[in-house]
Amino acid sequence: MSTKRKALPKGIAAGEFDKAIKELKAILGDENVLVDEVRLAPYNKIMMPVPNDQHAPSAAITPASVEQIQGVLKVLNKYRIPVYPISTGKNLGYGSAAPVQRGQIVMDLRRMNKIIEVDPDLCTALVEPGVTYQQLYDYLQEKKLPLWFSCPAPSAIAGPLGNMVDRGVGYTPYGEHFLFSCGMEVVLANGDVLRTGMGSMPNSNTWQVFKWGYGPTLDGMFTQSNYGIVTKMGMWLMPAPPDFRPFCIQYPNETDITKIVDALRPLRIAMVIPNAVVIAHTLWEAPCTPVKRADYYTGPGAIPDAAVGKIQKDHNIGAWNVYAGLYGTKETNDANWKIIEAVAAGTGGKIITAEQSKGSQALQYRFDLMKGKPNLGEFGLYNWRGGGGSIWFAPVSQAKGSETLKQMKMAKDILAKYGFDYVGEFIVGWRDMHHVIDLLFDRSDETQTKNAYACYDELLHTFAKEGYGMYRANTAFAEKVAATYGPVKRSVEKKLKKALDPNNILAPGRCGISL
Ligand SMILES: Cc1cc2nc3c(=O)[nH]c(=O)nc-3n(C[C@H](O)[C@H](O)[C@H](O)COP(=O)(O)OP(=O)(O)OC[C@H]3O[C@@H](n4cnc5c(N)ncnc54)[C@H](O)[C@@H]3O)c2cc1C
Structure with missing residues (x-):
């Protein structure tokens, strides 16, 4: 039986x-x-x-x-x-x-949690899937290696391989994680073991330093997909800079997002600001400060702008809060600091330096993330509403002020229609911004849960109509998000699936890919 x-x-x-x-x-x-x-x-x-x-x-x-x-x-x-x-x-x-x-x-x-190799001269690491950022951090500390990595906000418990294969992001100059990975080992559905890039070359010692190898570059196929099981990943580490100068610039108005993005873009593209900048809204900062929603609003619907304004005043939080850093020598950072001061003055922003940030939880965890120091400071988000419901809505925007303002307004209106608050930030950005919104809801409340589903659905389809696609999506909406990218891409993905996994045994449905 x-x-x-x-x-x-x-x-x-x-x-x-x-x-x-x-x-x-x-x-x-x-x-x-x-x-x-x-x-x-x-x-x-x-x-x-x-x-x-x-x-x-x-x-x-x-x-x-x-x-x-x-x-x-x-x-x-x-x-x-x-x-x-x-x-x-x-x-x-x-x-x-x-x-x-x-x-x-x-x-x-x-x-499978071995740190297989760290090369302190080439600043590279080769890790297995079970390695956590905290483990890698501790390893570098113990060995006294002056190397930094980029990690996502839940870094203490998450890991570089899993984050990279879902194309996650972090906050140092290496914040676009897939870009700073180099070489993978992948077990295919038939049991073959593929090493990408230079890894397929017998006796090669360049697997972690040269991404491309010869012929088509296959690495991207194993991110946001289900074509293989990734068992090793090479990643680049950055040398700890002699001088690190993190800072926050606060802006008073929601519409300031336009001038912020337009002022930052040239600095990001020219790499005067080298790191993955964050532009966080008041309601992202508030729960991490920490501020509770119920202390400011208990009525129906989304929290009103007046209450958000009061939070800003009571807790010295900007409508937008820009987090960035200078990574260099004292001399280069002194020179670039003058540019940052001029930009802040020209756009009406107030600079808060590391020295002035002492005592602020929200600023401290951000400044730590910008040097790849793992922490769990961002989990404060879940105390905002309570009830454990969260889905990230994460469309990509051009790094243009008019576009970010348009996306912010669209999202805020749709969220409010369903009674949810705009808890959003814009991140990464050389030429794009990942617009990341945490749709927070009380999962123990049936109506809120239903509304959260309907709200995400409307966000997704309204944004898609405007040509805005997701950078990443939760598994409940994988199929719907994949559908927004059109039939030809999906048909190619299916053909690849058939060729590599004819029995459809590797995570069918992940990112909408299945036979
Ligand atoms: C408060 C908060 C803040 C967050 N901030 C960030 C942030 O700043 N940046 C960010 O990127 N994310 C963020 N996240 C989302 C998420 O927690 C992180 O991306 C986290 O790194 C992902 O989990 P993981 O590293 O354990 O990966 P996993 O959960 O192990 O992997 C992610 C997915 O990749 C696939 N996968 C994993 N391993 C393999 C493998 N070996 N082979 C094939 N496929 C595989 C699976 O589909 C899996 O579900 C945040 C979440 C919270 C709650």
Whole structure:
């Protein structure tokens, strides 16, 4: 008789599933094949406005080597059971550690957590999927290596490989993470192990220093996709600069976003400001200050502008708060500082230096992130409304003031229609800005949850009509977001899937890709 399971992979009978589990246990050991509901609970904690059931895994497995992954794939191909690989599994607000479709087996790679190599001369690292940013930070500190990396806000618990394959971002000059990765090792669905770039060349020692190799560059195919399981990643580290000068510039009005972006763009493109700049709205800063929404507004609908204005005054927060830094020698930073002062004065901004920021939680965690020091300061966002609901709405904008203002107004209006606040920021930006909005809602409240789903849907389709596409999306909306990019791209993605994963066993549905 087969065991009773909460979720099974689509189209797989319980008896077949049990047989597969037995074979997986023979490869990984009983303790590394989780089927018990209590042990599966961490893989089903989502923040999205859909029922947990939609993303319930049938099992979770924790392989410890490439060879074990190859063995697992043989079994999964035989039974046609889909698997959803995660690295550190902290994709919070984008799907967390839960599979994209109900019944997929989560492949949790946390036991593969070696920092394989750090080259202090070339400033490179080669890491496995389970390595966390905190682990890498501690390693560099212990070895007294003056090297920095770029990390996302939940850096203490998240990891460079998982973040990079979802094309995440951070806050140092290396903030566009995929751009600063160099070389991957990928296990394909048939068990072949591909090394990208120079990694395919026997005896090469340039895998982590030259991205392209010969012929087509394949790395991008393994980001925001389901064409392989990434088991190693090279990344570039930056030398700690002799002088680091972080600063914040606060602006009083919401419409100031126009002049901020137009003033910063030339400085970013010319790399006078080298890091991934953040322009954060009051309501992003407030919860991290920390300020509670309920202390300012308990009525229906979105928080009114007057209450937002009061928060700004009470807590010295700008309508927009620009975070950037100078990374150089004292001499170069002294020279560039004059440019920053002139820009702030010319645009009506108030500069806050590191010295003046002492005692401010919001400024401190930002300044730490700008030098790649892991922390969890941004989790304050979840105290704003409470109830644990969060989905990131993240359209890309040109780095032009008129465009950012237009996107901000569009988003704020749609959010308000459903009773939600505009908690947004613009980040990265040489020529683009990732416009990142945290749609915060109370997941224990059925109406709010329904509204959050409808609101995201409207945001997505209204933005798409204007030609604005997402840089990244949560798993509940993967299919809808993929559809906004048109049929030809999707048809090519499907052909690639068919060629590389004919049994459709690698995370079908991730980023809308499936057979
Ligand atoms: C308060 C807060 C602030 C945040 N700020 C940021 C931010 O500044 N920047 C940012 O980028 N994100 C941010 N996030 C989102 C997210 O938490 C981070 O991007 C985080 O780094 C992703 O989780 P992870 O690193 O554990 O990756 P994982 O969850 O392990 O991986 C992400 C996804 O990539 C795929 N994947 C993972 N590993 C593999 C593999 N080995 N092979 C194939 N596919 C794989 C899976 O589909 C997985 O779901 C924030 C979240 C919160 C809650």
